[in-house]
Amino acid sequence: MEVSGTTINFENNAITVSKKYTTENIQQFVDAFNLFSNSLNGESDSTLGAKRSASIEHFKVTGFPTTKHEEWKYTNMLPIIRNDFHPHLTLDQREVDEAFIRASGYRGEAFRLVFLNGHFLPEQSSLEGVPEGVVVTNLASAIREKTDLVLEHIVGYGDSFEHSFATLNTAHLRDGAFLYIPKNVKLQKPVHILYLTTSTDQPVVTYPRTLLIAEGGAEGSVVEEFTGKSGEIYLTNAVAEAIVGENAHLSHIKIQHESRDAFHIGASHAKLGRNANYFNNTISFGGKIVRNDPWAVLEGEGGHAAVDGLYLVGEDQLIDNHTSIDHTVPNCTSHELYKGILRDNGHGVFNGKIFVQKDAQKTDSVQSNVNLLLSDEAEIDTKPQLEIYADDVKCTHGATIGRLDDTSIFYLRARGIGKAQAEQMLTYAFAVEVIEHISDENIREYAIELLDARLDK
Amino acid sequence: MSQPILEISNLHAHVEGNEILKGINLTINQGEVHAIMGPNGSGKSTLAQVLAGHEAYEVTEGSVRYRGLDLLELDPEERAREGVFLAFQYPVELPGVNGMYFMKAALNAVRKHRGLDEFDAADFLTLVREKTQVLDIPKELLNRPVNEGFSGGEKKRNEIFQMALLEPSLAILDETDSGLDIDALRIVADGVNKLKRPDNAALVITHYQRLLDYIVPDFVHVLSGGQIIKSGGKELALELEEKGYDWVKELSREGTVEAV
Ligand SMILES: Nc1ncnc2c1ncn2[C@@H]1O[C@H](COP(=O)(O)OP(=O)(O)OP(=O)(O)O)[C@@H](O)[C@H]1O
Ligand SMILES: [Mg+2]
Numbered sequence: 093m094e095v096s097g098t099t100i101n102f103e104n105n106a107i108t109v110s111k112k113y114t115t116e117n118i119q120q121f122v123d124a125f126n127l128f129s130n131s132l133n134g135e136s137d138s139t140l141g142a143k144r145s146a147s148i149e150h151f152k153v154t155g156f157p158t159t160k161h162e163e164w165k166y167t168n169m170l171p172i173i174r175n176d177f178h179p180h181l182t183l184d185q186r187e188v189d190e191a192f193i194r195a196s197g198y199r200g201e202a203f204r205l206v207f208l209n210g211h212f213l214p215e216q217s218s219l220e221g222v223p224e225g226v227v228v229t230n231l232a233s234a235i236r237e238k239t240d241l242v243l244e245h246i247v248g249y250g251d252s253f254e255h256s257f258a259t260l261n262t263a264h265l266r267d268g269a270f271l272y273i274p275k276n277v278k279l280q281k282p283v284h285i286l287y288l289t290t291s292t293d294q295p296v297v298t299y300p301r302t303l304l305i306a307e308g309g310a311e312g313s314v315v316e317e318f319t320g321k322s323g324e325i326y327l328t329n330a331v332a333e334a335i336v337g338e339n340a341h342l343s344h345i346k347i348q349h350e351s352r353d354a355f356h357i358g359a360s361h362a363k364l365g366r367n368a369n370y371f372n373n374t375i376s377f378g379g380k381i382v383r384n385d386p387w388a389v390l391e392g393e394g395g396h397a398a399v400d401g402l403y404l405v406g407e408d409q410l411i412d413n414h415t416s417i418d419h420t421v422p423n424c425t426s427h428e429l430y431k432g433i434l435r436d437n438g439h440g441v442f443n444g445k446i447f448v449q450k451d452a453q454k455t456d457s458v459q460s461n462v463n464l465l466l467s468d469e470a471e472i473d474t475k476p477q478l479e480i481y482a483d484d485v486k487c488t489h490g491a492t493i494g495r496l497d498d499t500s501i502f503y504l505r506a507r508g509i510g511k512a513q514a515e516q517m518l519t520y521a522f523a524v525e526v527i528e529h530i531s532d533e534n535i536r537e538y539a540i541e542l543l544d545a546r547l548d549k
Numbered sequence: 550m551s552q553p554i555l556e557i558s559n560l561h562a563h564v565e566g567n568e569i570l571k572g573i574n575l576t577i578n579q580g581e582v583h584a585i586m587g588p589n590g591s592g593k594s595t596l597a598q599v600l601a602g603h604e605a606y607e608v609t610e611g612s613v614r615y616r617g618l619d620l621l622e623l624d625p626e627e628r629a630r631e632g633v634f635l636a637f638q639y640p641v642e643l644p645g646v647n648g649m650y651f652m653k654a655a656l657n658a659v660r661k662h663r664g665l666d667e668f669d670a671a672d673f674l675t676l677v678r679e680k681t682q683v684l685d686i687p688k689e690l691l692n693r694p695v696n697e698g699f700s701g702g703e704k705k706r707n708e709i710f711q712m713a714l715l716e717p718s719l720a721i722l723d724e725t726d727s728g729l730d731i732d733a734l735r736i737v738a739d740g741v742n743k744l745k746r747p748d749n750a751a752l753v754i755t756h757y758q759r760l761l762d763y764i765v766p767d768f769v770h771v772l773s774g775g776q777i778i779k780s781g782g783k784e785l786a787l788e789l790e791e792k793g794y795d796w797v798k799e800l801s802r803e804g805t806v807e808a809v
Contacts, residue, residue: 502602503640506629509654517654
């Protein structure tokens, strides 16, 4: 067994006030659920209805995690849940701000599904030319038309997240995005899923749900994008599931640039079959408190999971990435690169777990978390973690925290480039490595545009 | 008599508490090429870095006037914009920074300072094409991240390419010849000679007389122990090659220090 790595662990010594959430905090979400549930008009009798009820019952017992919970140590939920969030039960056409929608998000080549406050907007979506057999639609339609397929996955293991927010998402499951790529079909254009949120009268909570299925030998690329009106307070509580069949390739990118006053909690779960290839890239720019939980499980031999992320944390922001890669079978590989840029008093958290189960011999796994600290007030808590139960594996992991290199800054300045611009160029250079892993050129360029815009501020 | 471009007087500089430059005096006039030679660790690169404005070096005494300006008062980027160019002995690798993007940013910063219009992508490309032809630099090199994974010679050529784009008034070449093959040496030297104008100047740091066959200096100085211990014409380089530095050190101990 080969295990190597360097870990720089900056534990936060500040005393975190770990408040036990009041029953009120929880009741508020339960009441909201009841409103939602009543609005479904009998739909709740279905298998899905039972699933929702079971989820809310489960939530009533678990409530929200506190900072005493190891996995939520740095991320206090109270600033989020004490807001009086309301689910947006019905969408009035007058609420559809077309100018805002057109100006938001990626506009390049793609099959596109657009949602506003959790509601599907068919008029704003573009699905022309979807190849025969491929299904790109909203989840509510898929539940009606592909009931068995959807239920098999969502009801099958959708609650395997040990995550109150994911449980709440399942309780509120109604709509979201659905992609099905049948055997050996290669999707030429990416699927762009745009989740937009705007709080009109009161803070809104949405529960978007994405289900991606790539059958054996299928290939596709998906970008989930989350954004909203700047300055507005809302909560996005998203869950995505991906099933990557034998020899299938799925690229699953998440770009989050929510309002700087919004909250974003997002979990994803991918299951990889034999020789499957799954690429997850989580890019976080927005939000006041952001939590990402990408999770990939290698279930068939020869699978490869690449789990990448980029987080740019600025003033009064907290971005917390908790990733898991689970090797359950032999001969799989995984590669993880998370890069963080920390500015002002921003706070970043990285916790990356690699599990290598007893049977997962010949696992080859590389994990690294690299942080660029641009301010003395910024903070990063990083913890790469290996849990290895097999003996013939190769795993490396490490975390570093660094600053911009003075020699590089001087070199740029010696060519006439001003100090601020030099720093920005080097920060960009640091971050762009993660974006360069995105294979679709248009999406890559879009992500670069967003990065540039954020670095300009 | 031509105007001085650079006047260094009694320059002392420290790095991390150690005095490296111990009273440098040197005047370079317009149209002149000066060569500095000297043993390893004598302070040649330190002098170059101090002139370019590296903050790790603390000037403790003396002054540097550059075209009527107090050079030491200026930030590194201001010096560059005013026409000081340092070709680094060890060019820095900048992973993730595209070469073309970098040079366009540099050129436009310099042009803006000089009150010239900024170059757009097309103009810039034309200029690059012209300079790469003259210096025989493969264009692919420029589309890569700056210096990343470049061979030693490629890095040096890239420095000269940058110099050709920025057209400095004072070019300081710190061992640009080391690591270059014979053809590259000639190309680089040609490039430097082409840039020569009556109103600019060059300071060439080298260990080898060979470079000076191509870039013929008006003056040669020997820097040793943080001081210029001997100055002369181009024949001094030949003499040094033949006799080594001990010979000059010996002379300077006997008190025959010459300065320009
Ligand atoms: N940043 C630094 N920290 C400590 N010492 C330094 C630093 N920079 C230079 N020095 C020391 O200053 C002295 C002069 O170095 P410098 O690089 O100027 O020599 P040089 O004449 O250019 O030598 P070479 O011919 O080998 O390039 C050396 O002893 C070197 O170790
Ligand atoms: Mg040197």
